[in-house]
Amino acid sequence: MGLFRYTLRRFIQLVPVLFGIVTLTFIMMHALPGDPVRLWLGEEPGQELADELIAAHGFDRPMHEQYLDYLVNLVQGDLGQSFVYNRPVTDLIWERMEPTMVIMGLSYLIALPVAIGLGIYGAARHNRAGDHVSRLAGLAGISTPNFWLALMLIYLLAFNLDVLPASGYTSPFVDPVGAAPLLIMPVLTLATAQTALLMRMTRSSMIEEMREDYVETARAYGIPERKIMLRHSFRNALLPLVTIIGLQVSTLLGGSVIVEEIFAIPGLGRLFFDSVIDQDYSVAVGVTLFFSTLFLIGVVLTDIAYAYIDPRIKYD
């Protein structure tokens, strides 16, 4: 089947990009000022100790050697060893993956229906009061810094009203009831801008689609307006929407750094941030690589989703 081969090919095409990302992040992380050992040991290093640690982690070797080693290990699925935790980076990533994925997934789950509903509503009420309100709300959603929103939610819902716990994470797979209140604010924080963006997107592509000729055709043939919107236009409007949904993986992963930092969620975003602060090279590179891979997979999935929506697209 063409789709399978196509998918396979798309994934193979990711390899050079991933290679580039590895190279870039590797160079960048090693360009960080100071060295991790000194940072780790602090202000008063015993030189012997520092030398030993540096040697143990290979930091004293030429960068290209370290880089080649890294690549060789990477091919074997080994992202290296965390300097700070003294554990394999892959273990750390697996360990921290769940919260990030859960929050991201939930924020999609919330954002999508809300955004699509509101977007279609706005398009249907194009240039009328309802549309203006939802459009301004959308703009406001995009214009609110997410860390600010997070803090405001905490002050309002946790501090003043005391209806939700301020921070922490429980796996919803282990304890769904206990997890729910903890997830509300982080998911809300992530989902707000996302919803706003998707809503804007839905609205404008719906408006655009509603101006297409086939809409007029449908109208001319007595198809009810509702059906035109929800069946004909929406199906077409989905195309740009799907692209955004795929691309938002990137925004959400970036947002996870902030959300996890504020809500004390033990996810990848925090792992990344801490690793940058600690100059834990391999962790920072590993998480960046992981993020990028997730994003690229998102893009490929988007491409595949197109196939289901747009029959004009063919694979060889």
Place this chain on the structure above:
Amino acid sequence: MQDNHNGSDLNRRRFVKSAAVVGGAGLFAGCIGADPDDEEATDDSDDGTDDTTGGGGVFTIATSDEVETFDPRQNQLAWYSSAAHYMFDSLLLQSPDGSEFEPHLAADHPEEIDETTYVVDIRDDVYFHDDWGQLTAEDVAYSINWVLDPDNDSPNQSNVAFIDEAEASDDFEVTLHLDFPSGLMERALSHMNAAPVVCKEAAEEMGDQEFGENPVGSGPFKLENHDPSASVEMVANEDYFLGAPALDGMEYRIIPETEVGYVELVQGSLHQSGVTEELLEDAEGNDDISTYQLSNLDFQGFILNCLEGPFTDVRAREAVHYLVDYDEVLDAAAGQLGGRNWGHMPQETVDAWDFPQEEWEDQYYPEQDHDRAIELFEEAGVGTDFEVDLIMTAGEANEGRSLVLQNEFEEIGVECAISEVSTGDWLEALNNADYDITTYGWGGNDDPDGYYYHMFRDLRNDDGGMSDDVVGHSSIGYLYEGTRDRGEEDILEDLERLDELVRQGQATVAQEDRREYYIEAADIVLGLYPLLGIYSAESVTGVHSSVNDYEPSEFGEQETFNYWQEASIDD
């Protein structure tokens, strides 16, 4: 329980972790700054000692850093130095007010055989967690020797460096052979950063890595669960040799943002959390929260670069001391959470050792006088036509004090640019002497040694020494190097004496002698003005009213369950 060791500013930064490795320890009485505004919280049930086991709830505390290893011999984290006391025991235990070292695993205080030999009897009723067997002299000797072994790279090594070897001279008797007598011995034996006792069998069987994840100690709690970056849970050790604690367990929640932790404290989902200065007022107004203002036992100020730049001349450095109003700097940096200090050590230490604070103040901490400052700059030959490169790491305290200094410089017509740099950059800049002035703090001890030895010794004279290209950045702004470079013989003589004094101070037991050394050292250092020392920081911790019989202290050692108090929690 200084979860926020140096205020909220530096809590993530590694260098503070190492700065704090000596933890808190004290020789003086009095729980400084403890300020329970809610008396009821403490006088409820005095009789609830060891018979009230279980049902005491789980005591939950906010902390900001992920723990990297549970092996106390390898730990560099400030908060875990306190928390490790719950899972491990030490030979001695420091009292909450810091006044005394109680025998703990030791049956009694170490017995002096001769100047460099001490014998410690070990209790014979202590068992490790989870059937790892009885704690014996073997375990104690193993633990101390492990830290001493340079191959193990323990960050605690320097804290027990005075010990040559620990020997299990009997089943329950350890003999300590010292390299030199030290006034810091009992302190070291009471500390997680020096001589925590781990289960030898478990440590050897598991190896460092696994032991770091599954620690085996003998403390009142044992590790139950660790969710990385989220929480550390401990459950009560029912078989603890002092009886089972009233609490069911302890939980440390890792919450990076202090204010978020505070919100949870207000909500009651945490029992203890740091309180930022801004939140202090709110906390004090909250009936559910008792606040305790605790000294950080540190020294905060600026370092002036003595190697190059405008401050190579001692008069230029003195001029900077005329530039500022110290109280204003303190205010801007720490607000209510800090106090002035004199002599480059915490005021608590100055008081406890009865140092000549007033003389120092009169002589080395002048009143603000811009004219005099300008005069001194002129004398030093730099005039006021120079630019100052002030670097700082992030944080309100650093920013506040930098801003004041910048304003003062600008008032006398000197350009002063502040650069906020990352910790990596900062260490790099320190290493390369690439700054004129930088914010500086050093903390975690109440003994003058913690400051004078660490900040003022000449690193070139260290055992093993520093390699030539590493000058060492924690010394006093390259004062040694600069003086040598410029061949200022008279100052160099003073400096050599200074190095000698701080080293002697460490290797001397008698406090009167040590006091003399430090006074002389202080006179040398203060007179050369390499540091603009301003204040000691304090931090506030809030405790929820549902907690009974608990009062945090600077010397957080098994605070919820020790000889002095036993906390429990209302449902």
Place this chain on the structure above:
Amino acid sequence: MSTGKGTPTADVDAEFDEDGGLVRTLKKLRHSPTSLVGLFIIAALVIMAIFSAIDNFIFDRAIITWLHADPHAMDQSMRYEEPSREHPMGTDRYGRDVFTRLIYGSRTALTIGILAVGISFVGGVIIGSVSAFFGGYVDDLLMRSVEILYAIPGLVLAIIFMAIFGPSIYNLFIAYGIVGIPAYARVMRSEVLSLRDREYVEAAKLAGLPRRTILFREIVPNGIAPVIVQATLSMGGVIIGAAALSFLGFGVQPPTPDWGRMLSDGRTAMVVAWWVAVFPGIMIFLTVMGFNMLGDGLRDIMDPKMTVEPTTYDDWTLDEWQTEQQTEQPDDDIVPGSTGARTDGAGELRGGRS
């Protein structure tokens, strides 16, 4: 953003479709109240920024001090003063007047926005147009490099940059400038792709103009409109992003007033001194809102079909499709060799069935 003349509302639209240049475009803004509000906000911001820049660099803060207060002046006795006549927005932790700092902060916000977007803009336009114009290996190489940057989440990339170069306003806009390049490059590339075979380009080629001249004189100016829209829309994102970096501790150097920094510094004081964080928060919000409103309006106007949205993301996948797509024509079994409208360009897939 196909320039094909769509016929949405039949013939009557014909006269509105004409490309009337920037002035005409701006004139059309008057029909969009939201854009006008956006423009107004930005204008106010620009005035504030120009004022504070002049005051700061030429008069050394004398004017603002004379008018109201010195934004840098500290006064510990006035710590966290509530809003009052003297300090309409209260004072901060160091007793500095929030109001004047807010005014001065406009300079920082605008500088970050403009310079970061400027870097992205110039970088993106050059990379995108060169890539599309020269095609082949150049295109492959440039676009793959851009993809690499693109695949790393923006904030993550910015954090790494800031960690390497250290927190400072210059690094802030370099970081966001680089982070933004891919999006612009993509927009520019697809524009140039659609323009490079136009008649006037052919004519220029025949006239023997050097390729560089053709690209930057003939093609780029004609395809720049969507990139400008992109710039307006991403301005807000950059300002928010910079504030986020401030929050994470990679911010603007003190004592330079900066909304992001003010906001993140003020967060711990929320309970006792809401004004310290709320006002800069509002300013950020308004500014971003302003740019978004203007950008929205511009986009609606510049694109007759209202091909929308996030130019930020553009047609990264769609470009892919273009090459993936099989444009094989089904044999016309009635009349061979027929030419119908075919689906063979990005413009088609973007919904522009023109």
Place this chain on the structure above:
Amino acid sequence: MSLLEVADLRTYFFTPDGIVQAVDGVSFEVGAGESLGIVGESGAGKSVAVKSLMGLIRDPGRVVDGSIRFDGRELTDLSEAELRREIRGNEISIVFQDAMSALNPVFTVGSQIQEIIVENTDLHKTDARERAIELLEDVGIPDADQRIDEYPHQYSGGMQQRAMIAMALACNPRLIIADEPTTALDVTIQAGILELFEEIQEKHDTSIVYVTHDLGVVREVCDRVAVMYLGKVVEQAPYEELFRNPKHPYTQSLLNSVVTPDERLDELNPIGGTMPSAVMPPSGCRFRTRCPAAFDDCLAVDPPRYQVGTDHDAACLLYDDGIARPEPTLHETDDGGVNESNI
């Protein structure tokens, strides 16, 4: 008794730049089984006029005045829902210019026809599918039972237009509006489509309104022709008559410039100057700004349609008896032998 009678139809667009008088007082009739061609340049308001018939004008446009009687019913009085249920698709259907974009790209051709059948008749899905295959066969799509499941983009341009026509036929409408149905096609395919229209008309006795700017096309399919200029019908006549004996200066110029029947007027721009804006149309006669025969009165009087022959009228003051006028000398007919006609 005509099937469709349009009288004084006015459709305006209320845009920010002013009111666009796209259709401003248009009248015409179409008899049963008759085919009317509406010709004019782009922007003349042809499409708007025919879309107005079906109530397809959207914001900011509106039918502001006039009457549309279809089979005796006044369409302007019908509600949107009534129009949808009773008129669109089953009584009047429309074939658009660009079939590619008029068909929804994401649904199969079959499903689109099916949907229309289901929506407008009592047929169920499976029956509707049968019917759709039949229709596709009727319009000349080979292997209709297979190709019914293909998507529009898999069809060639001509086939797309045929599918569009099949759609128009789906519910046996009495009137088909063909809005420039062959404009996007090349000549050979165009011929096929035109033939198809003729076939349909013969077979089903359907009335057709054929909108085009292509006079050649008009010649092929239309019984009668109405010429539109800037929102008004300026001349109307059976096509033979119109071609032989155009009366209105506009029509004259149009015909004068046609080199071959295939040339498109919009490409040739046969008449000097550009069409004025429909926002502020010229006073009096709208064509006067470009009219070679314009005189003073044209400035003031909006000419009504004068009867200039049997079933032939023209809106030009030249034919007003009460107004002194110069001789219409400017027009030299192709075939001078044709009588100047009796006024």
